[in-house]
Amino acid sequence: MLVLYLxxxxxxxxxxxLLLTATLLGDTLVSLYLTTQADRIGRRxxxxxxxxxxxxxxxxxxxxDRMWLLVVAGTIGVVSPSGQEVGPFLPIEQAxxxxxxxxxxxxxxxxxxxxxxxxxxxxxxxxxxxxxxALQTTWAPVESYRAVVVAYAGLGVVLAAIFRxxxxxxEIGPAARASGVRPMVARLSGLDRSxxxxxxxxxxxxxxxxxxxxxxxxxxxxxxxxxxxxxxxxLGTLFFxxxxxxxxxxxxxxxxxxxxxxxxxxxxxHLPSNVLLMLIPLMPTLPLATLMLLLRFSISQxxxxxxxxxxxxxxxPEERAAASGITGVARTTGAALSPLFAGLLFSRPSLxxxxxxxxxVLKIVYDLLLFRAFRSLRPPEET
Numbered sequence: 001m002l003v004l005y006l007x008x009x010x011x012x013x014x015x016x017x018l019l020l021t022a023t024l025l026g027d028t029l030v031s032l033y034l035t036t037q038a039d040r041i042g043r044r045x046x047x048x049x050x051x052x053x054x055x056x057x058x059x060x061x062x063x064x065d066r067m068w069l070l071v072v073a074g075t076i077g078v079v080s081p082s083g084q085e086v087g088p089f090l091p092i093e094q095a096x097x098x099x100x101x102x103x104x105x106x107x108x109x110x111x112x113x114x115x116x117x118x119x120x121x122x123x124x125x126x127x128x129x130x131x132x133x134a135l136q137t138t139w140a141p142v143e144s145y146r147a148v149v150v151a152y153a154g155l156g157v158v159l160a161a162i163f164r165x166x167x168x169x170x171e172i173g174p175a176a177r178a179s180g181v182r183p184m185v186a187r188l189s190g191l192d193r194s195x196x197x198x199x200x201x202x203x204x205x206x207x208x209x210x211x212x213x214x215x216x217x218x219x220x221x222x223x224x225x226x227x228x229x230x231x232x233x234x235l236g237t238l239f240f241x242x243x244x245x246x247x248x249x250x251x252x253x254x255x256x257x258x259x260x261x262x263x264x265x266x267x268x269x270h271l272p273s274n275v276l277l278m279l280i281p282l283m284p285t286l287p288l289a290t291l292m293l294l295l296r297f298s299i300s301q302x303x304x305x306x307x308x309x310x311x312x313x314x315x316x317p318e319e320r321a322a323a324s325g326i327t328g329v330a331r332t333t334g335a336a337l338s339p340l341f342a343g344l345l346f347s348r349p350s351l352x353x354x355x356x357x358x359x360x361v362l363k364i365v366y367d368l369l370l371f372r373a374f375r376s377l378r379p380p381e382e383t
Contacts, residue, residue: 003218005145009065017343024336026075034088035325036190039172043092050088051160054078058153091324096170098312103381110305111254118247122240129236190322194315198323202330209331211362213338214355228286246301253302262310266303267371273300278360281353313379
């Protein structure tokens, strides 16, 4: 609902793209600090701070329509314009999970973790679509979208309470912390032994996310609205189904990775999904475009648990939160830049299909480079 809400406030498509870029860049800075310091200061503590920033950003977005205030709130707070997780949560949660499960179970656990997140995302899209449709019988459209933003802020408060009750077992032990990073650069970045691998992965992930940022879920929903006049309730149902397929595919990815390896699974499932992405705007009817979208979602996220598990496997245990955070920041940075250009393309009806083609090509380049760079670096459980 985010792009529909911002356009309803009076922002142009170009202003909306600029705001989403500022929001994602702000999330990058917040996530970078919280994740690189989480192993040292405390993972649970940093998760609570992130949830508080999420709640604050939701309140600000709900109660102002001034562009500069929205930019400030989006930059400082935690808002998800992509429909996927942003901020410090996912990197720190991944490090915490890797702390309490054995290496051979890590990919399976991450698959269930991804499935849970995908179902929650799907339910959120469904609830937002039906809620706004129901409210618009008596409320103005922008007010119905505002109610969803208020609910987002409320969920930030719920998250903070959940994080406060997390087990102490997710924290790095005193011995590991004492034997971990020491130099100044290492203390600031949270990385020492794993720096080279993390920087290379970060560069590749940034390319992938820059491509994906052209078709973030908010803009993809807006494309269906412009191209076929799809109403919010139908959009909610469509992306509910898409995220369900994405979540279920994570379990398949885990089994496939056990057979052919993490890197091979990442590439073999991601390549065809990018071809399907470029086929969406070529479809002449809504049913065919919907079919391409659902087919893409059914395989596009199979690289997520495998990518997360691979990153955790090839870095030092006491550097996992920092590694996950920095690679996550690289993804957020890449995704933050492209909505600005996507907004300009969407503002011209003749160019609104172009983001799909740009995204597909860039993500295919990422797949090929990833396979070339990391096919020989296998995680411990595969050797």
